[in-house]
Amino acid sequence: RACTMGGPNLEIVRMGMYIAVPLACFWYAGLPEYYDRHIRPHVPTWQPERDPKVIPRTQEEIAAFVEDYRRKARESK
Numbered sequence: 001r002a003c004t005m006g007g008p009n010l011e012i013v014r015m016g017m018y019i020a021v022p023l024a025c026f027w028y029a030g031l032p033e034y035y036d037r038h039i040r041p042h043v044p045t046w047q048p049e050r051d052p053k054v055i056p057r058t059q060e061e062i063a064a065f066v067e068d069y070r071r072k073a074r075e076s077k
Contacts, residue, residue, distance in 0.1 A: 028034060056065045 056062045
């Protein structure tokens with residue numbers, strides 16, 4: 001007797017699992033409770049607080065912003 005596969009019912013179950021497991025993972029990771037418990041405690045470690053600033057619009061404001069950015073980058077090295 002030859003070895004046979006599980007049949008169409010097994011394939012339907014396998015395909016259902018291939019679809020259900022990733023969807024369940026994405027659903028769970030998308031919950032606000034998951035974000036509050038696992039992501040929010042680490043936000044200050046990888047995203048420092050920023051000062052709310054006005055967006056520079058004129059050429060002089062842009063040049064001053066770039067110079068300030070470069071100065072801060074040199075000081076942090």
